[in-house]
Amino acid sequence: MNVILFGPPGAGKGTQAKFLVNQLNNFQISTGDMLRDEIQKNSEIGKKIVEDMSEGRFVSDEIVNSLIENVVFDSKKKNKLIFDGYPRSLTQAKNLEKLLDKTNQKIDFVFFLNVNKETIIKRIEQRKSIENRSDDDLNTIVKRYDKYMETTKPVLDFYSKNSNFYELDGSSKIEEITAKINSFLNV
Numbered sequence: 001m002n003v004i005l006f007g008p009p010g011a012g013k014g015t016q017a018k019f020l021v022n023q024l025n026n027f028q029i030s031t032g033d034m035l036r037d038e039i040q041k042n043s044e045i046g047k048k049i050v051e052d053m054s055e056g057r058f059v060s061d062e063i064v065n066s067l068i069e070n071v072v073f074d075s076k077k078k079n080k081l082i083f084d085g086y087p088r089s090l091t092q093a094k095n096l097e098k099l100l101d102k103t104n105q106k107i108d109f110v111f112f113l114n115v116n117k118e119t120i121i122k123r124i125e126q127r128k129s130i131e132n133r134s135d136d137d138l139n140t141i142v143k144r145y146d147k148y149m150e151t152t153k154p155v156l157d158f159y160s161k162n163s164n165f166y167e168l169d170g171s172s173k174i175e176e177i178t179a180k181i182n183s184f185l186n187v
């Protein structure tokens, strides 16, 4: 089963992705983690993206799409993909469709975790003190949220017309969201 978890930074996508990974024996595909990895390794990609990441700007579609291509073509991960933080633009969404088509796969569920800006800011501030992520200062948080909302509206429109799209209240308790997701997945 392939699932997209969609929603602004801090909506709880990562948390729900980890539950799904355990439950379904799937793989969490977090472009944020993949990009942070590239920075850690100081790779060519890492050097190109470090500024965008720390400023809270989106990394180019070209770079993110190239990282995702390897994942979708990995036969071990076929039909076991939990997307967390991808796609974030219409170009990325269309790229994903194309890659899935080529590998005979599809997206089974799209869950939109909808949360307002105030809740997000509170949550990310808490996470900052736990994980110490450098892109998590308040200014960056607000930029990331606004950029997310602006850029992802077309992505939301792209997915929301399909019958496999579910909008959830992302400000509910973690376990309530998990239970809702499970009820839709029928697990």
Ligand code: AMP
Residues within 6 Å of the ligand: 009, 010, 031, 032, 033, 035, 052, 053, 056, 057, 058, 059, 060, 061, 064, 084, 085, 086, 087, 088, 089, 092, 144
């Ligand atoms: P995340 O861990 O998903 O909150 O992502 C952290 C940062 O990584 C974002 O603020 C962007 O700079 C970058 N990023 C992650 N995923 C994407 C994506 N799909 N497209 C563009 N930039 C991304």
